[in-house]
Every structure is written in structure tokens, then in C-alpha cells.
Amino acid sequence: MKTQISAFIRREWLQLLLIAFPLLAALAAMPFAADRVPMQWNLQGQVNWYAPKSWGLLILPLTTLLTIALVLFLERRDPSRLRNADGQLTAHGKATRMIRLGITLLLGAVTLVQISASLGHAPDVSRWVVTSVALLFAFMGNLFGKLKPNRYVGIRVPWTLNSEHVWRQTHRVAGRVWSTSSLIVAAMSWLLPLHLIHTRLTLMWLFFLIVVPLFVAWNEARKERLSLIK
Incomplete structure (x- = not known):
């Protein structure tokens, strides 16, 4: 079990970092953020609704975590991801991994935009x-x-x-x-x-x-x- 966890960390260290950074940023911003943080913007960039910072700042990081966990689960069931000969990623497997990392990066960027707005900036x-x-x-x-x-x-x-x-x-x-x-x-x-x-x-x-x-x-x-x- 420990060997599998170690192998996963070595293989997916960048994925774990992209998940952890927005979550840590949200926790670090919590004491300095406004009591109510923006949760949704309309097409004109105006805030539609706010939420208490105690959980509003954590919604996007936790959503990212659950989304990527689901994608990883689906990847494990994809027979085209790994070569039969040596178990290494195929070109298809590398592409799906890069897309997963891109999605994580996008969700992290949106989280940072929300954090910036909660700290009084106007992105x-x-x-x-x-x-x-x-x-x-x-x-x-x-x-x-x-x-x-x-x-x-x-x-x-x-x-x-x-x-x-x-x-x-x-x-x-x-x-x-x-x-x-x-x-x-x-x-x-x-x-x-x-x-x-x-x-x-x-x-x-x-x-x-x-x-x-x-x-x-x-x-x-x-x-x-x-x-x-x-």
C-alpha cells in the first residue's frame, strides 16, 4: 500500500501541487477576506450573490478536488492509457493527463480570481x-x-x-x-x-x-x- 502511494505521489506530484496551492491560498486569505465573498458573476462582471467566507472560499478548491478525483477514477478504467508491455503511459494517456492538469490549472486560476475579489481587489x-x-x-x-x-x-x-x-x-x-x-x-x-x-x-x-x-x-x-x- 505504501509503495502504491509513493508511486502515485512521484507520478502525480504536479497534479497534487495544483490542487493544494489554491486550497492553501484560500485558507491563508481567510483571516483577511471580507466577511462575505463573491460566488458568481453575471455577464457584465457584476456579483450575483455572496457567501460567508468560512465556506465560500473553500467551495472552488473542494470542487476541484472532487472533480479531479472523479477524472482519476475514470482514467484508471481506461485501457488505452497504458502500454501492455511496460505499463507506461501511451500518447493517449499522456494527452488525457495533460488535459486533466489543464482543467486543474483553470479551476485554480478561477479560485485565485475569487480570492483577489474577496481581498478588496477588482479583477x-x-x-x-x-x-x-x-x-x-x-x-x-x-x-x-x-x-x-x-x-x-x-x-x-x-x-x-x-x-x-x-x-x-x-x-x-x-x-x-x-x-x-x-x-x-x-x-x-x-x-x-x-x-x-x-x-x-x-x-x-x-x-x-x-x-x-x-x-x-x-x-x-x-x-x-x-x-x-x-
């Missing part, structure tokens, strides 16, 4: 959150080409899950679309007025993130089905 929450999410999606898109069919990350629809060829073709296109469109959104989020960021820009971005990959998956599945009929 531009709307722009920072949009930028952080866009950079995460660009990062994920860059790794899409390495993913194998699985049940917890990627474009997971019946067309892609039922055919490795459709999965591969869809993620090849989706990776380029996600990376390019997300980098554009990250840049434009600091150049456009807020009302345009949360209306036209976001809608166009969602179209590229969702509709384009779904169309590619449907079209590749249709072509594969037609080739079998012939």
Missing part, C-alpha cells in the same frame, strides 16, 4: 474567465489528435464512439478548430466591449466548438456507412 472577472477557458480549450484542441476513443474526454457522440476511424478524423479536424478559434477568442476578449464578448463572440465560438465537430463526425460516419454498403 476584470468576465475577461479573465473567458480568456482562461479559451486558453484551456486551445490547449485541449492541440492534444485531440492523440486521444483514443474513451468515455470521459473528447468529442463523445455515438458516431465517434462507434468507429475509431470517425473518432480519429473528427478529432483531427476538431483539434485545429478548437485551437484556432479559442486563441482568437482569447485575444479578442481583451479588444472587444464586454457586451460583444458575451453575445456575438461567444455564440460564434460555440458554433465552431460544437457544430463543426458534430458535422464532421456525422459526415464521416455517413461516408463510412456508404462505403460498407458498396
Whole structure:
């Protein structure tokens, strides 16, 4: 048991650090934070509701912990993550691990934004959150080409899950679309007025993130089905 724990710590030290740092930062900020801390912002960057700092500052770090624990559980059930020969991570396993670390980094960044606001600062929450999410999606898109069919990350629809060829073709296109469109959104989020960021820009971005990959998956599945009929 101790050997397994030691091996896990050596393998996932960066993951553990990314989880621990926001939690420690929240605990350190607790004595200095306002009695009520912001929990949610609207599209204009205004706070929708507050919570007592005694638990409000801990919600995001604990949510991060539970989310990553769930992802780790799903990863352990993924047969494509490890090579049969030596038990080392495959390219797919390395990609899923990097995506997990990226998600942790994003949640940690949002936690630090909340802590900053609770200490009396006024971060531009709307722009920072949009930028952080866009950079995460660009990062994920860059790794899409390495993913194998699985049940917890990627474009997971019946067309892609039922055919490795459709999965591969869809993620090849989706990776380029996600990376390019997300980098554009990250840049434009600091150049456009807020009302345009949360209306036209976001809608166009969602179209590229969702509709384009779904169309590619449907079209590749249709072509594969037609080739079998012939």
C-alpha cells in the first residue's frame, strides 16, 4: 500500500501541487477576506450573490478536488492509457493527463480570481474567465489528435464512439478548430466591449466548438456507412 502511494505521489506530484496551492491560498486569505465573498458573476462582471467566507472560499478548491478525483477514477478504467508491455503511459494517456492538469490549472486560476475579489481587489472577472477557458480549450484542441476513443474526454457522440476511424478524423479536424478559434477568442476578449464578448463572440465560438465537430463526425460516419454498403 505504501509503495502504491509513493508511486502515485512521484507520478502525480504536479497534479497534487495544483490542487493544494489554491486550497492553501484560500485558507491563508481567510483571516483577511471580507466577511462575505463573491460566488458568481453575471455577464457584465457584476456579483450575483455572496457567501460567508468560512465556506465560500473553500467551495472552488473542494470542487476541484472532487472533480479531479472523479477524472482519476475514470482514467484508471481506461485501457488505452497504458502500454501492455511496460505499463507506461501511451500518447493517449499522456494527452488525457495533460488535459486533466489543464482543467486543474483553470479551476485554480478561477479560485485565485475569487480570492483577489474577496481581498478588496477588482479583477476584470468576465475577461479573465473567458480568456482562461479559451486558453484551456486551445490547449485541449492541440492534444485531440492523440486521444483514443474513451468515455470521459473528447468529442463523445455515438458516431465517434462507434468507429475509431470517425473518432480519429473528427478529432483531427476538431483539434485545429478548437485551437484556432479559442486563441482568437482569447485575444479578442481583451479588444472587444464586454457586451460583444458575451453575445456575438461567444455564440460564434460555440458554433465552431460544437457544430463543426458534430458535422464532421456525422459526415464521416455517413461516408463510412456508404462505403460498407458498396
